[in-house]
Amino acid sequence: MSLAALSLPVVALALAAAAGWLSATVLAAGWLAVVRRVPRLGASAPALFVLPWLVGLALMLAAVLPGDPHAGTVLACHCLDSMPGWFHLCPVHPERAWPLAAPALAVLAALLPRRVSGLRALLALPRGRGGTGPEVVSLPAPVALLHGWWRPTLVVDSRLWAALSTAERRAVLAHEQAHLDRRDPQLMVLLRLLLVLAPPALAHRVARRWLEGAELRADSAAAATVGDPGLVAMALVRCARLAAPPTGLAPGWTAGGVEAGVHRLLADPGTGAPARPDLRAAHVGVLVAILVVGLAAVPWLHHQLEHLLNHSL
Numbered sequence: 001m002s003l004a005a006l007s008l009p010v011v012a013l014a015l016a017a018a019a020g021w022l023s024a025t026v027l028a029a030g031w032l033a034v035v036r037r038v039p040r041l042g043a044s045a046p047a048l049f050v051l052p053w054l055v056g057l058a059l060m061l062a063a064v065l066p067g068d069p070h071a072g073t074v075l076a077c078h079c080l081d082s083m084p085g086w087f088h089l090c091p092v093h094p095e096r097a098w099p100l101a102a103p104a105l106a107v108l109a110a111l112l113p114r115r116v117s118g119l120r121a122l123l124a125l126p127r128g129r130g131g132t133g134p135e136v137v138s139l140p141a142p143v144a145l146l147h148g149w150w151r152p153t154l155v156v157d158s159r160l161w162a163a164l165s166t167a168e169r170r171a172v173l174a175h176e177q178a179h180l181d182r183r184d185p186q187l188m189v190l191l192r193l194l195l196v197l198a199p200p201a202l203a204h205r206v207a208r209r210w211l212e213g214a215e216l217r218a219d220s221a222a223a224a225t226v227g228d229p230g231l232v233a234m235a236l237v238r239c240a241r242l243a244a245p246p247t248g249l250a251p252g253w254t255a256g257g258v259e260a261g262v263h264r265l266l267a268d269p270g271t272g273a274p275a276r277p278d279l280r281a282a283h284v285g286v287l288v289a290i291l292v293v294g295l296a297a298v299p300w301l302h303h304q305l306e307h308l309l310n311h312s313l
Contacts, residue, residue, distance in 0.1 A: 007101035008094035012063035014104035015305075017111045020056030024197035027052060028206050035209055042213035045206060046187045047283035049194040051290070056197070058294040062301035066090045069299045086310050089302070100309070118196045122189060128152045134173065136161045142242045144172050149185040163242055164235070171226055171235040178221035181275035184214050190279070214278070216264055221275035223265060233265040 027049065035042045066089065067074040073081060077092040089097055128148015134156045142160035146152035154176050164172065179185065191210060195203035219236070223229035240258040 004095035004098045006094075007104070008064060008089065008091065008097040010108070011089070011097045011100045011104045012060045014107040015063050016056035016060035018107050019059040020052045020197040021111055023055045024049065024052035024195070025199055025202060028195070028198045028202040032202070032205055032209060039213065042210055043217070043278040045210040046191050046194070046279040047287065049191060049206070050287050052197050053194065054287070054291055054294055058298065058301060059305070061295070061298045062305050063089050064091050065298050065302060066092070067299035068303050074299045086306065088306060089309070114200065115196050118200070119193070122193055125149055125189060134161070142239070144176065146176060146179055146185050149189045152180060152185045160239065160242060164238065167231055168235040168238055171222055171232045174222035174225040175218050175232065178218040178225070178275040179214070181221070182214070182218065183277045183279075184218070187277065187279055212260070216260060217273070218275070219265055220273045224274055229265040233262045236262050236265075
């Protein structure tokens with residue numbers, strides 16, 4: 001394959017990266033604005049941020065799968081039959097994408113390095129080794145958290161564990177079990193993976209906001225398990241008095257906002273919801289349907305993409 005022929009896959013990858021970055025940026029900013037007003041929509045993040053990847057995939061396929069539906073040509077070269085003299089993206093004649101190679105490389109140079117480094121950081125996260133009970137060890141801070149994402153291990157600081165009463169320990173364990181039942185460690189990694197496309201500052205804010213909501217939902221599930229929202233609220237306050245600092249982007253007893261958790265638990269003592277993952281089968285079904293529609297629309301996207309390129313060149 002000649003050097004000029006390599007320009008088509010480079011252009012396709014650049015289109016996917018640019019479309020994914022743009023849609024992820026707009027979606028992240030919009031999601032943060034909406035969730036600020038309607039907090040219950042925060043659970044939508046793991047499913048919603050699949051969409052920029054689907055947009056990028058559709059644009060990449062639209063670049064390399066030729067066709068002109070108006071001329072009755074689908075998945076076949078149409079360089080000579082559709083709009084003669086126009087610039088066409090075509091895998092049969094990949095060298096014709098050469099004029100776009102330089103701007104495509106510039107786009108990739110601007111977007112890819114930080115995304116690759118973000119992926120490497122995610123791959124370096126500990127997977128965990130699982131376990132049936134809490135590991136009480138000496139930690140730098142009085143916290144209880146889930147270590148690892150694939151097979152999380154509940155780790156509790158010995159000072160925190162010693163300071164809690166039997167009932168408070170039961171509330172802490174119920175909270176952490178809710179995280180496990182909700183698949184929060186796995187969803188946290190999935191969400192951070194999906195947000196690799198977005199600008200880092202926005203990505204961090206989205207992940208943080210989702211985690212705050214996940215903590216509140218785990219509080220509610222813990223209240224349903226122990227049957228006493230007041231006990232869960234009391235354990236939250238007890239941990240706060242022990243000066244447990246936030247633990248960053250990791251599910252854990254002290255990772256959420258204590259004040260928000262206590263207010264929510266005490267606002268309606270009768271509330272309590274079972275632990276359910278934020279990404280469910282219904283969400284996956286909708287995403288698969290969107291993927292199918294996007295794939296079916298590829299020939300039309302290819303045609304419109306060529307129109308855009310020809311009017312821009």
